[in-house]
Amino acid sequence: MRVDRRLVAWLLPLGVALLLALLAASHSAAREAAPASADPALEARVQRVASELRCLVCQNETIAASNAELAVDLRNQVREMLRAGQSEREVFDYMTDRYGDFVLYRPPLNNATLALWFGPFVLLVLGLLSLWWMLRRRNRLPPDRFEADENP
Amino acid sequence: MKRLRFLWPLALFLGVVVLLFAGLGLNPREVPSPLIGKPAPAFALPKLHAPEQTIRRDDLLGKVWMLNVWASWCAPCQEEHPLVLDIAKRNLVAVYGLNYKDQGDAARRWLARLGDPYVATLVDADGRIGIDYGVYGVPETFIIDRQGQIRFKHTGPLTPDVLRTRIEPLLKELQGAG
Numbered sequence: 001m002r003v004d005r006r007l008v009a010w011l012l013p014l015g016v017a018l019l020l021a022l023l024a025a026s027h028s029a030a031r032e033a034a035p036a037s038a039d040p041a042l043e044a045r046v047q048r049v050a051s052e053l054r055c056l057v058c059q060n061e062t063i064a065a066s067n068a069e070l071a072v073d074l075r076n077q078v079r080e081m082l083r084a085g086q087s088e089r090e091v092f093d094y095m096t097d098r099y100g101d102f103v104l105y106r107p108p109l110n111n112a113t114l115a116l117w118f119g120p121f122v123l124l125v126l127g128l129l130s131l132w133w134m135l136r137r138r139n140r141l142p143p144d145r146f147e148a149d150e151n152p
Numbered sequence: 153m154k155r156l157r158f159l160w161p162l163a164l165f166l167g168v169v170v171l172l173f174a175g176l177g178l179n180p181r182e183v184p185s186p187l188i189g190k191p192a193p194a195f196a197l198p199k200l201h202a203p204e205q206t207i208r209r210d211d212l213l214g215k216v217w218m219l220n221v222w223a224s225w226c227a228p229c230q231e232e233h234p235l236v237l238d239i240a241k242r243n244l245v246a247v248y249g250l251n252y253k254d255q256g257d258a259a260r261r262w263l264a265r266l267g268d269p270y271v272a273t274l275v276d277a278d279g280r281i282g283i284d285y286g287v288y289g290v291p292e293t294f295i296i297d298r299q300g301q302i303r304f305k306h307t308g309p310l311t312p313d314v315l316r317t318r319i320e321p322l323l324k325e326l327q328g329a330g
């Protein structure tokens with residue numbers, strides 16, 4: 001198949017935009033106030049786990065970022081559990097047992113979340129297909145269907 | 153069919169509108185509780201009016217009871233309080249209070265001022281039991297059956313509508329059985 005140059009002209013900026021978005025996302029890891037603690041390694045783990053958990057009082061924040069009282073309590077709970085030698089898996093289970101999958105910023109893959117996980121990719125493919133289809137159709141139109149160039 | 157093709161974008165647009173409109177009607181605060189159908193988490197808590205006495209979850213096995221989580225610093229609790237008083241007055245169910253992250257004096261004054269509908273109020277000063285019950289916004293209300301299972305949870309202030317359409321039918325069902 002001959003590579004359509006105009007298709008490339010459309011797809012190139014799209015690809016670059018996607019790449020930039022990915023780069024930006026990896027750099028903008030939330031900066032959160034770290035409480036002073038005697039054990040920096042433990043504190044780093046607490047921060048990592050807490051930044052995966054949604055604060056239920058202020059729903060668009062993690063419990064690492066939020067200063068709501070419940071978030072402070074839950075951070076302390078995470079710290080205590082990790083200090084007692086429990087795994088991060090156990091902490092997440094503890095939270096979902098009480099508050100449901102809703103508290104996880106990375107929802108588990110199950111039947112209810114299939115559309116959530118794969119919907120965007122389906123939409124992307126559909127969009128690319130329709131773009132390709134439209135450009136191909138336009139390519140086949142006779143030249144008199146287009147406006148003449150101003151400076152031939 | 154071909155002549156109607158110009159309507160496609162409109163149809164697509166209307167589809168999106170319906171979807172988004174339905175989304176607007178959902179309440180993001182209403183987090184489905186994973187605790188429904190599970191045994192109520194255990195506790196052993198002091199009574200607000202008699203701190204030397206404790207009540208444990210297992211003391212309440214064998215009867216249907218309601219747990220109403222409240223605090224004196226919580227304005228919506230005050231708003232729902234007449235309904236809780238009404239539930240107690242009509243003897244619909246035994247209502248236990250869970251005084252969440254509050255000060256004893258303030259809590260006792262609050263009850264003295266607004267009326268005390270509770271068989272007993274349990275004191276959860278550090279909010280630990282609140283976490284076990286998945287409490288994230290006081291007031292919250294739970295209904296626990298004879299086997300000690302949580303059957304219902306409501307987050308936020310009770311409303312006459314919730315009481316009539318959800319709580320009363322459930323209590324009838326639970327209290328009728330056995």
